[in-house]
Amino acid sequence: MLNKMWGFLIILGICIAAFNGRIGNISTAVIDSSREAVSLCITMLGIMSIWTGLMNIAKKAGIIDSLTRGMMPVLRFLFPGVPKGHKANEYIASNMISNMLGLGWAATPAGLNAMKELKELNGQKSIASADMCTFLIVNISSLQLIPVNIIAYRTQYGSVSPTDIIGMGLLATTVSTLAGVVFSVIARRLAKIRKHT
Amino acid sequence: MNFLYYLSDGIIPFIFIIIVGYGLLNRINIFDVFVEGAVDGFKTVYKILPTLIGLMAMVGILRISGSLDYLVSLIKPISRITGFPSELLPLTVIKMFSSSAATSLLIDIYKQYGPDSYIGTLASVIMSCSETVFYTMSIYFVTAKVTKTRYTLLGALFATIAGIAASLAIVRIHYKL
Structure with missing residues (x-):
């Protein structure tokens, strides 16, 4: 879809510009x-690498493991x-912690494994179990501690204080995750109830 | 709302102290481990650069042609009813499908209004509390070969909209609007 849209929007843009x-x-x-x-990517390289480097220390020091256990x-x-x-518990917890810490590339493999385990628990059916729905809703509502990339973009475009939005972002992301949890x-x-009646 | 400022200022130093301190206590070669991990940051940025170039070029064309201004004035009525700035509506919708496309629009907003303006701040907060709903759902369900997704989409959209409404409220209070 992105392929066609990209082409269409470029042609549209050029036509309107001509007009x-x-x-x-x-x-x-x-x-x-x-x-x-x-x-922009050069600015991001610095901030992202600081963050992933720091998170590697957290991983090797066992902080991420104890956070995962704390999720149980x-x-x-x-x-x-x-x-x-x-096993599904472990995958779900590690997916959630990685998402929270902004480690998207570590979150996805764990999340896909979690889905596989959840499907097995559901007897390999092609209809989603309630646990799968909850998992994806909470995953998509994305509780994120520090929006590292947003801070990088703000820095690049001359924000006086790029980190000012962390507190507001944290409050908003908490609201969206709570809404997701309540909904689930x-x-x-x-x-x-509907099944029983 | 002052505590949010303290939180913003304090959280990064706090994370540094905890992680570095914990690493030292566990007798880890923290600097070596840091350098090893920093490579992951490189890889992530390296992977999105081509996508970002392609999408930012597209947004650049749309911006210079005036199409984005047409779009914004077209959806103005919606924002008059909801109080949500029409400048941010395209960004919010695109974010549900593609993260990089949303980034390109976010950059465009920073350039037009500045990252510290009301619009720029609201855009930052919305981007930090929303996810690519449709993209994530399709990846996970397709991989697990699940076709009936029941109430997942409804729940994900509900959470996303709650986050956007919260962002709007928080930033408005912050700017005393």
């Missing part, structure tokens, strides 16, 4: 934008269909 008599500005816009993408009581509440000590719990109950 507005700005066709001469297109080449400059393209050159400027591509150069900007590169300098939360998982008991959110995923009543997953037995205690099941209610939807699970409703589905159960």
